[in-house]
Amino acid sequence: MWVKICGITRLEDALAARELGADAVGFVFTESRRKVDAALVAPWVAEVRGVEKVGVFSTEPVDDIIEICSRLGLDAAQVHAPASPAYERLAMRLGVIFALEEYAPGRLPPFACRILLDASRGRGRAGRWEDLGVPYILAGGLTPDNVGEAVRRARPFGVDVSSGVESAPGIKDPGKIERFIREARS
Numbered sequence: 001m002w003v004k005i006c007g008i009t010r011l012e013d014a015l016a017a018r019e020l021g022a023d024a025v026g027f028v029f030t031e032s033r034r035k036v037d038a039a040l041v042a043p044w045v046a047e048v049r050g051v052e053k054v055g056v057f058s059t060e061p062v063d064d065i066i067e068i069c070s071r072l073g074l075d076a077a078q079v080h081a082p083a084s085p086a087y088e089r090l091a092m093r094l095g096v097i098f099a100l101e102e103y104a105p106g107r108l109p110p111f112a113c114r115i116l117l118d119a120s121r122g123r124g125r126a127g128r129w130e131d132l133g134v135p136y137i138l139a140g141g142l143t144p145d146n147v148g149e150a151v152r153r154a155r156p157f158g159v160d161v162s163s164g165v166e167s168a169p170g171i172k173d174p175g176k177i178e179r180f181i182r183e184a185r186s
Contacts, residue, residue, distance in 0.1 A: 001151060001185045002137070002158030004054065005165060005177060011044040013172035017051070020178045024052035026078065026160070029068055033169045034162060038068050041091035045072050054078050054097065059131040062086050069094055073115060078116065099139075103132050116160060129154040144179035151184055159184050 003049025005017040006026030014025045020092070024049065027041055028034045045053065055069050056078045065077050068170035076095035079087055083098065088111040090096050096113035103117055127140050131148045135157035142150055142166035151159065163169070165176040 005163035007168040
């Protein structure tokens with residue numbers, strides 16, 4: 001089970017997520033309570049090694065996304081926006097995680113990417129947990145208390161959590177991260 005800890009705002013949280021077994025960490029560069037400024041992350045993001053680093057965006061211009069990801073040495077861009085051929089340029093340079101509120105084969109982007117389903121669009125509310133018969137990343141409302149059940153019911157490729165492992169907005173709780181990862185993989 002692939003696990004991403006998103007909404008990272010501090011170096012110590014990124015390192016804790018990595019040490020506790022996360023496969024990826026996410027940095028939000030779009031409007032959010034967990035938004036980080038690329039200039040503030042730049043001095044320490046290179047210290048985060050051995051884990052996939054994902055930049056989270058919405059409707060920012062593709063050139064801006066590429067520039068931020070390149071400057072910070074990020075591995076992938078997660079995009080919360082309508083599917084567009086313009087994002088194919090991202091897929092030629094980075095891994096792309098394309099976020100959807102619900103799965104619909106006709107709404108998939110016309111390029112290779114991973115699909116993330118989050119019915120709440122980053123608001124931390126759970127959607128339906130269902131096996132779609134395709135590999136995807138489940139997000140929205142997941143916590144250490146419910147991720148095991150969500151994985152059993154939805155059978156996703158991976159899970160993505162932010163507020164479900166926090167002690168305060170933008171501040172991750174290592175105990176919750178550890179428990180979340182253990183429950184997701186059990």
